[in-house]
Amino acid sequence: MIETTTGEIHRPGRIEVVCGSMFSGKTEELIRRMKRAVFAKQKVEIFKPAIDTRYSDEEVVSHDHNSITSTPVDASASILLLAGDVDVVGIDEAQFLDNGLVDVCTQLANRGVRVIIAGLDMDFQGKPFGPMPALCAIADDVTKVHAICMRCGALAYISHRLVNSDKRVLLGEKATYEPLCRECYNLVVSGEKG
Numbered sequence: 001m002i003e004t005t006t007g008e009i010h011r012p013g014r015i016e017v018v019c020g021s022m023f024s025g026k027t028e029e030l031i032r033r034m035k036r037a038v039f040a041k042q043k044v045e046i047f048k049p050a051i052d053t054r055y056s057d058e059e060v061v062s063h064d065h066n067s068i069t070s071t072p073v074d075a076s077a078s079i080l081l082l083a084g085d086v087d088v089v090g091i092d093e094a095q096f097l098d099n100g101l102v103d104v105c106t107q108l109a110n111r112g113v114r115v116i117i118a119g120l121d122m123d124f125q126g127k128p129f130g131p132m133p134a135l136c137a138i139a140d141d142v143t144k145v146h147a148i149c150m151r152c153g154a155l156a157y158i159s160h161r162l163v164n165s166d167k168r169v170l171l172g173e174k175a176t177y178e179p180l181c182r183e184c185y186n187l188v189v190s191g192e193k194g
Contacts, residue, residue, distance in 0.1 A: 013109035042087035049096035076101035094119035147179035
């Protein structure tokens with residue numbers, strides 16, 4: 001918070017995006033930033049898509065099993081209704097929310113809220129995923145984190161799906177997805193088609 005020359009308190013709003021493939025530490029980074037805000041005695045609220053029930057119905061949980069209490073939502077508009085008077089809003093798995101999330105985050109930042117968003121920037125086919133590309137475009141700060149390629153050890157580029165399904169949204173963990181670098185992903189995909 002910044003005190004103006006007239007003695008008023010001004011909260012500069014901002015949008016921070018943490019993106020990358022699965023197993024890259026996106027949720028871990030979101031939890032870290034949110035816990036720091038709590039430690040700084042800021043009012044926080046964390047949201048996640050209601051469809052993400054992999055580890056918990058009501059907590060944001062990383063693959064390393066670190067967690068923080070959250071509020072599940074079915075639509076991005078609910079975030080505006082539930083955010084109330086907070087300093088920091090966290091949103092996990094943003095790729096599963098509707099495109100209205102871009103406007104929601106903009107409105108929150110414009111009213112002085114720090115918005116921290118974590119999500120996959122690409123789906124399992126390497127296509128931009130949900131509202132994430134637009135969120136990256138309007139963000140004040142974008143952090144791209146990387147997993148390690150399970151085939152060669154390079155920095156991962158994509159979440160390769162290990163099971164046979166064309167559904168864009170398929171919740172899963174290590175038995176369902178593996179992080180791959182661009183080269184290994186292209187080798188695997190060409191082998192699958194050939």
